[in-house]
Amino acid sequence: MQGDGHAYAVRAEGLVKRYGEKRALDGFDLAVREGTVHGLLGPNGAGKTTAVRILSTLLRLDGGRATVAGLDVARQGREVRARIGLTGQYAAVDEVLTGRQNLEMFGRLFHLGGRGARRRATELLERFGLTDAGDRGVGKYSGGMRRRLDLAASMILAPAVLFLDEPTTGLDPRSRGEVWESVRALVADGTTVLLTTQYLEEADKLASRITVIDQGRAIADDTPDGLKSTVGGDRIEVVVADRADIPRTVKVVARVADGEPESDGTEPRVHARVTDRVAALTEVARALQDEGVAVEDIGLRRPSLDDVFLRLTGHRTETSGTDEEVAA
Ligand SMILES: Nc1ncnc2c1ncn2[C@@H]1O[C@H](COP(=O)(O)OP(=O)(O)O)[C@@H](O)[C@H]1O
Numbered sequence: 026m027q028g029d030g031h032a033y034a035v036r037a038e039g040l041v042k043r044y045g046e047k048r049a050l051d052g053f054d055l056a057v058r059e060g061t062v063h064g065l066l067g068p069n070g071a072g073k074t075t076a077v078r079i080l081s082t083l084l085r086l087d088g089g090r091a092t093v094a095g096l097d098v099a100r101q102g103r104e105v106r107a108r109i110g111l112t113g114q115y116a117a118v119d120e121v122l123t124g125r126q127n128l129e130m131f132g133r134l135f136h137l138g139g140r141g142a143r144r145r146a147t148e149l150l151e152r153f154g155l156t157d158a159g160d161r162g163v164g165k166y167s168g169g170m171r172r173r174l175d176l177a178a179s180m181i182l183a184p185a186v187l188f189l190d191e192p193t194t195g196l197d198p199r200s201r202g203e204v205w206e207s208v209r210a211l212v213a214d215g216t217t218v219l220l221t222t223q224y225l226e227e228a229d230k231l232a233s234r235i236t237v238i239d240q241g242r243a244i245a246d247d248t249p250d251g252l253k254s255t256v257g258g259d260r261i262e263v264v265v266a267d268r269a270d271i272p273r274t275v276k277v278v279a280r281v282a283d284g285e286p287e288s289d290g291t292e293p294r295v296h297a298r299v300t301d302r303v304a305a306l307t308e309v310a311r312a313l314q315d316e317g318v319a320v321e322d323i324g325l326r327r328p329s330l331d332d333v334f335l336r337l338t339g340h341r342t343e344t345s346g347t348d349e350e351v352a353a
């Protein structure tokens with residue numbers, strides 16, 4: 026499990042987890058370099074949470090092996106737990122207490138003592154941009170503040186490896202941006218982060234490497250740029266008012282597209298891969314105007330998880346609504 030010159034904070038080989046007949050993990054492999062953010066990208070039900078729970082020793086594996094911080098998760102659970110932090114989709118913070126009180130309570134649970142816990146709470150509120158909100162009840166926090174407090178709570182003991190399971194799912198774009206800032210700050214301090222997400226853009230923004238998981242297996246492992254070039258980068262999308270204009274629109278879009286423009290026939294929409302985003306948009310908008318085609322909408326779209334899946338597996342993700350717009 027070693028010897029290629031890199032230090033790995035997490036290594037997993039052939040992980041298997043069964044629930045009855047169902048294999049939530051089915052030979053899952055992962056290698057996370059120390060000091061990086063590694064994205065684990067996949068749709069609902071792919072096995073992300075199962076992988077995180079096994080790596081953080083909350084679940085027993087049925088096959089394969091894994092190490093975290095060089096320790097075997099199956100045989101050295103206690104040592105592993107002393108070196109990790111975990112933030113799940115559900116925050117463990119108490120609504121009635123203030124942010125500061127929550128952090129102090131966690132500090133005492135981890136035996137920092139009264140003064141140590143107070144000092145750590147102050148540091149963490151500062152680090153996660155919650156100093157002003159620290160003395161307000163958590164019940165009044167926004168979604169983004171809640172998640173940041175949750176991150177702060179998982180950082181009480183400055184873990185070597187932090188598992189973040191979909192830390193921004195359900196957040197609005199602004200709160201999502203705030204959580205991203207916090208994750209960057211963690212890594213600047215030397216923590217290794219394994220972050221699960223359903224958003225390609227999130228993995229792209231934060232991770233230096235991305236593993237794509239589908240049906241309990243890694244189906245790709247690459248840098249964000251490598252993955253995006255597999256997927257083909259940005260797309261232009263044109264919606265026309267009149268379906269009869271689709272053939273003309275396809276011709277116009279074809280001039281700037283990489284490959285054939287696509288149009289599925291059920292919607293008055295034409296889309297295609299492009300390399301030079303802005304030039305493509307300007308050219309298509311002008312040409313359609315010259316042709317007298319009434320355009321309902323025209324825009325550029327970054328590839329989504331759905332696009333990644335279509336390229337890698339030939340099928341779409343089963344979850345709907347992955348056409349997520351994330352503020353850049
Ligand atoms: N406790 C459980 N009992 C039965 N099936 C489960 C259980 N937990 C997860 N699964 C199944 O395992 C698969 C992977 O789930 P999960 O790891 O939660 O995926 P993700 O986090 O990527 O959405 C899903 O098909 C899910 O229904």
Ligand SMILES: [Mg+2]
Pocket residue numbers: 073074075190191
């Ligand atoms: Mg999950």
